[in-house]
Amino acid sequence: QVQLVESGGGLVRAGGSLRLSCAASGSPFATLSMGWFRQAPGKERKFVAAITWDGRDTYYADSVKGRFTISRGDAKNTVFLQMDGLKPEDTGVYYCVAPYPSGPALTSSNVQSLALYDYWGQGTQVTVSS
Numbered sequence: 001q002v003q004l005v006e007s008g009g010g011l012v013r014a015g016g017s018l019r020l021s022c023a024a025s026g027s028p029f030a031t032l033s034m035g036w037f038r039q040a041p042g043k044e045r046k047f048v049a050a051i052t053w054d055g056r057d058t059y060y061a062d063s064v065k066g067r068f069t070i071s072r073g074d075a076k077n078t079v080f081l082q083m084d085g086l087k088p089e090d091t092g093v094y095y096c097v098a099p100y101p102s103g104p105a106l107t108s109s110n111v112q113s114l115a116l117y118d119y120w121g122q123g124t125q126v127t128v129s130s
């Protein structure tokens with residue numbers, strides 16, 4: 001069973017930066033595509049960013065393009081989300097996600113769909129004060 005563990009959340013002022021990390025365990029052979037969703041209080045979970053298993057393709061929500069950067073770590077099945085120029089509307093719980101290794105490939109058409117992702121972390125809180 002794959003488990004995803006996030007870290008790096010916290011409280012930051014508007015304009016500041018945070019770096020989230022996610023490490024997957026339980027998938028000794030497969031390299032996973034991975035991504036991030038977030039959920040603001042009282043709102044639905046929304047796609048933030050994703051990266052393919054080989055790191056060749058990245059995808060971003062329009063709201064974070066140019067401010068957030070997703071990347072893979074040197075360790076297998078680790079991913080980072082560098083968040084710069086943070087805004088109060090970026091506040092929420094950030095979830096690391098991954099699809100089944102044998103599932104559909106990430107494409108621009110499906111990457112924002114919650115249903116694509118089979119594994120979810122517990123979430124890490126990001127709070128941006130104005």
